[in-house]
Amino acid sequence: MSNPFLSTSTLPYQLPPFEQITPDDFLPAFKAGFEEHLAEIDAIVRNAQAPDFDNTIAAMERAGQTLARTAYVFFTFAAADATAEIQAIQQEVGPQLAAHDDSIQLNKDLFARVEAVSTEGLDDEAVRLVSEYRRSFVRAGAQLDDAGQARMREANSRLSVLGTDYAQKLLRDTNDSALLVSDAGDLDGMSADDIASAAAAAAEAGVEGYLLPLVLPTSQPALASLTNRDTRRRLFEASINRGFRANDDNTLALAAEMAALRAERAALLGFGNHAEFATDDQTAPSLAAIHAMLDALVPPAVRNANAEAQLLREAAARDGIDELEPWDWSFYSEQVRREQFSVDRSALRPYFELERVLADGIFYAANRLYGLTFTERTDLAGYHPQVRVWEVKNDDGTPLGLFLGDYYTRPTKAGGAWMNSLVHQSSLLGTQPVVVNNLNIPQPAAGEPTLLSFDEVVTAFHEFGHALHGLFSEVTYPRFSGTAVPRDFVEYPSQVNEMWMLWPEVVANFAKHHVTGEPLPQDAIDKIEAAATWGEGFGTTEYLGATLLDLAWHELAPGETVTDPRKFEAEALERAGVALDLVPPRYRTGYFKHIFAGGYAAAYYAYIWSEVLDADTVEWFKDNGGLTRANGNRFRRELLSRGNSIDPLQAFRNFRGRDGAIEPLLHRRGLD
Structure with missing residues (x-):
């Protein structure tokens, strides 16, 4: 059979023909894609006609379609189903891709043509x-x-190798660090469904007992419910030591080498460090402006975290605990939440069943706001048996694109949650979007429903906000499609979509007990909202710890090397004022995949920078009637559909009528 990547897919929306794709197809397809793309670029360079927009810029936008098809699918596998075969291919093809990109971006003759293109008479x-x-x-x-x-x-070639190594080592160490518990009594406090999931995870791994897989951030969900303090300690230490252990999967040396290479590369381009380079093309006006915002947030965040810690010490003391430890924080935080606000988050899980969250929550909100309809296409296959495919249409029945959902954790899947695209919208190419959401929800025992935690529901709404950004794209050129916006803007639309989770009409529609069908009581929702700022001291401080650690790594001067990453990390947190023993960073150097293998180097600040616009936008929706088609259409028209085809901050101004204000963010996080 011919290689499925060598021609355009004939499936709806050009969905890749996953049933025909095997790992053996990738390397030949990459090779053919490289050759085709370079031939197209060479034709542009050798064009005897004077450079103009169509024969140079638009021609580059049309070029490289075989390579693009192959890469979009391959890196979907590399993140979501990284088998040994896929990992081996990634190690081989990563440096090839870096070299290929350099052969184009460093082509002086091609650059000369780009420089010579006149913009006279072109549209915006x-x-x-x-x-x-x-x-x-x-x-x-x-x-x-x-x-x-x-x-x-x-440098680019070496960074490609190091990034792949970091991701693969972290995946192995995360799997190896999963906590194995032999006695179910040591899991006291966890729900029966969660314990059954742990038993199923152990059986799948071929071990006896109960296995608690690790999620990517430092804090693990089970820490909030486990009554056995030693089990909490073991789980916390398993999480925080990933990448730090003295084994073949230690990632610290990789991180240090990447940071040094990025600094050297920035110096070649005339920047003082990588952070200056990385933030030079973002919406933030400068690295100094980013620091000014973060530095202003540290004192109130730490103050609030210390105040929370005092309440937790009092709660722990009633259990005879003299010294509060970081593995106690989540447990006693939930206890205080129950005592002071009468909110027991663990009791909410029966109301958050995955099918209802999707159909009656996420899709319902999208229908009310934008008129979208979702039809599951069981005739279309995803890249893994757990992947589901929905066709998305506008309210007038016109086709919009495909949405793929991949919700369960597995050993071959990277931690965390993300959105990516398999096909990007472009009127130049005549393509409509195919987007993917990935979560890492523990697989329930056979025959049991999938019940989500409160935070997992928030994450599902968040990632679908990214999906909408991709689905609503209405641009001409693929370079501007969907989420291809500056890193410190990309999280904004997804954070806005979180607001609909507890919107009265939405939560009433999906939050129903999976056995009785009873809706989540309104007083429970009221209490959740009343307790919204509880824990924000911890949450903001752990986030700032990770953000300022990211900047510390990427503000290294060219030629500066870190020989002791542990010491460097500790000193960086101390200098930043966020070195709290009870509140470790959300990610530490050993497992900070965002910045060492995920495209967020010197850009983890993006979440809170985007949250300024997010919180301000939430206020706009509330002031203008909330969940209405008029509001949704405005947000879609002025912002979600524009991609990077206009300046993103101008798109925000067009939507909001002014620049963003920080006060709603400060209020939301209890920092005012």
Whole structure:
């Protein structure tokens, strides 16, 4: 059979033909894709006609379709189903991709044509595209001399290898660090469904007992319910030591080398450090502005965390605990939440069954806001048997795209939650979007319902906000499609979508007991909202710890090396004022995949930077009637559909009528 990547898929919306794809297809497809793309680029360079928008810029947008098809599918597998075969291919193809990108971005003849393109008579989107191409070539090193370009190629190749190694080591160490418990009594406090899931996880892993797989952040969900303090300690230590252990999967040396190479690469381009380089093309006006915001948030966040800690010590003392430890925080935080606000989050799980969360919550809100309908397409296959496919249509029945949902954790899947695209919308290419949401929900025991925690429901709404950003794209050029916006803007639409989880009409529609069908009582919802700022001291401080650690790694001066990453991390947190023993960073160096293998290097600040716009937008929705088609259509038209085809902050101004205000964020997090 011919390689399925060598021609455009004939399935609806050009969904990749996953039933025909095997790992053996990838390397030949990459090879063919590289050759085809380079031939297309060479034709552009050798074009005897004077450079213009169509024969240079638009031609580059049309080029490389075989490579794009292959890469979108492959990296979906590499994140969500990284078998040994896929990992081996990733190690081989990663440096090849880096070299291929460099061969284009560092092509001086191609850059000369880009520079020569006139923007006279072009529409605004085309003018912006020319500008973005010019900037990307310069940022890649197109203006460097031959020696500088040679070193840039070496650095990029090595960074590709290191990033792949980091991700694969972290996946192995996360799987190996899952907590195995032999006695069910040691899991006291966990629900019967969760204990059954732990037993099923152990059986799947071929071990006896109960297995608690680790999620990516430091804090593990079970810490909030486990009554056995030693089990809490073991689970916490398993989480916080990932990547730090003295084994073959230690990631610290990889992190240090990546940080040093990024600093050197930034210096080649005239920047003082990688953080200056990374933030130069973001919506934040400067690295100094980012620090000013973060530094202003640290004192009130730490103050609130210390105040919370005092209440937790009092609660722990009633259990005879003299010294509160970090593995006690979540447990006693939930106890205080129950005592002071009468909110027991563990008791909410029976009301959050996955099918209802999806159909009657997430999809329902999208229907009320935007008129979307979702039809499950069981005739279309995903990349794994657990993946489901829905066709999405507008209210007038016109087709919009495909949405794929991959909700369960598995050993071959990276931790965390994310959205990615398999096909990007573009009127130039005539393509409609195919987007994927990934979560990591523990697989329930056979025949049992999938019950979500409160935080997992929030995450599901969040990731679907990214999906909407991809689905609603209405741009001409694929470079601007959907979520292809600056890193410190991309989280904004997804954070806005979280608001609908507890919106009265939405929560009443999906939050129903999976056995009795009884709705979640209104007084429980009222109490959840009343307790909204409880724990924000901890949450903001652990987030700031990770953010400021990220910046510390990427503000290293060129030539500066870190020989002791543990010491570097501790000193960085101390300098930043967030070195609280009870509140470790949300991610530590050993398992900070966002920045060492995920595209967020020097950009983890993006979440709270975006949250300024998010919180302000939530206020706008509340002030203008909430869940209405008029509001949804405005948000879709002015912002979600625009991708990066206009300046993202201008898109926000067009929607909001002004720049964002920080006060709603401060109020939301209890920092005012």
